[in-house]
Ligand SMILES: Nc1nc2c(ncn2[C@@H]2O[C@H](COP(=O)(O)OP(=O)(O)OP(=O)(O)O)[C@@H](O)[C@H]2O)c(=O)[nH]1
C-alpha cells in the first residue's frame with residue numbers, strides 16, 4: 001500500500017480493490033484545505049475512506065485462516081445465476097473431501113437461503129435492506145452464525161449488483177464475477193471496477209448461446225482489457241456443462 | 255447506492271475526530287477511476303451529516319485524474335478509464351493515480 005495516499009495493491013488474489021505499486025504522485029499530498037472562512041483549525045486525517053471495512057475484512061481473513069476455511073465471494077448482476085450455481089455446487093460437492101457452506105446476501109427475503117437449504121447446504125441469510133452490497137461486518141456476523149467446520153469452503157453470494165460489491169473487501173480468499181450470456185458482450189467495459197477486482201470470471205447460461213448474440217471471445221477480451229491476468233470459465237449451471245472446471249478451480253483454493 | 259455507505263464511513267470518521275467541535279469543511283480525495291460519483295457523494299453527505307456535529311459542513315472533493323506507468327516503454331500516460339492499455343500497445347501497465355478514496359482533512363471550530 002502507498003504510505004502517502006493510501007492507495008493499495010493491485011487486483012488479484014488476496015489484495016483489495018486498488019492499484020499496483022510503486023507509483024508516482026502527480027497529485028499534491030500537502031494541499032490541506034483552506035476553508036473559505038479561514039477560521040477554525042484544520043485537522044489532517046489522511047485516512048482511507050473504507051479503512052474500517054478493510055480492518056474488519058482483515059479480521060475475517062485471520063479468523064478464516066485460523067480455521068483453515070476458504071471463503072469465495074460471488075458477485076454478479078441480479079439473475080446471472082449465482083444461486084443456481086451454488087445449489088448445484090452444494091449438491092455435487094456435499095459428501096466429497098471438504099464441507100461446503102453458504103452465506104446468502106440479498107436486500108430482502110430468505111428465498112435464496114431456502115433454495116440452498118433444500119439442496120442440502122448449511123446456510124446463513126444476510127438481508128442488507130437498503131444496502132446494495134455485503135460488507136465485512138455483515139460477513140463477520142454471518143460467519144459467527146454459520147460456524148463453519150475446520151477446513152471447509154464458504155461460498156458467499158453477494159447482493160446482485162455489478163458496482164458496489166467491488167468496493168467492499170469481505171476478507172475472502174478469491175472473488176468470482178458471474179456474467180450470463182443474456183446480459184450482453186459489453187458488460188466488462190460498462191462495469192470495469194467489478195472485473196478489475198475479480199480473480200475469476202464465469203460466463204454462465206452457455207446453453208442459451210444459440211439464441212442470443214453474445215460473443216464470448218469478445219467479452220473475455222473486454223474483461224482482460226481491465227484485468228489482464230483474469231481466469232475465465234464458461235458453463236451452464238442448469239445443464240451442468242463446464243462444471244468440472246469450476247470444481248477444479250474451487251479445489252485449487254485450498 | 256454505495257455512496258451512502260461510503261459517506262457514512264466519512265461522516266463517522268469526521269465526527270470521531272471532531273470530538274464535539276462543529277465541522278466546517280471536509281476534504282476528500284476521490285480518484286476518477288473509482289466507482290464513486292461526486293454528486294451522489296454530496297447528496298448523501300448532506301443526508302448523513304444531519305443531526306451530527308458536521309451538519310451544514312461543506313464537502314470538498316479533490317479528483318485526481320487517472321494515470322498509469324507502462325512497464326514496456328517505461329512511459330507515464332493518462333488513463334481516462336480502467337482499460338489498461340498504453341499508447342505503445344502494451345497492456346503491461348500499472349495504475350499510478352485515479353483510484354484514491356481518502357479523507358484528507360477537515361476544518362473545525
Ligand atoms: N438457461 C439457463 N438459465 C439459468 C442458468 N443459470 C441460472 N438460470 C436461470 O436464471 C434465473 C436466475 O437465476 P438465479 O440463480 O436465481 O440468479 P441469481 O444471480 O442468484 O439472482 P439474484 O440472487 O436475484 O441476484 C433463474 O430462472 C435460473 O433458472 C443457466 O445456466 N442456463
Ligand SMILES: [Mg+2]
Nearest residue numbers: 082083112157
Ligand atoms: Mg440469488
Ligand SMILES: [Zn+2]
Nearest residue numbers: 132164255256
Ligand atoms: Zn450502490
Ligand SMILES: [Zn+2]
Nearest residue numbers: 324327340342
Ligand atoms: Zn508503453
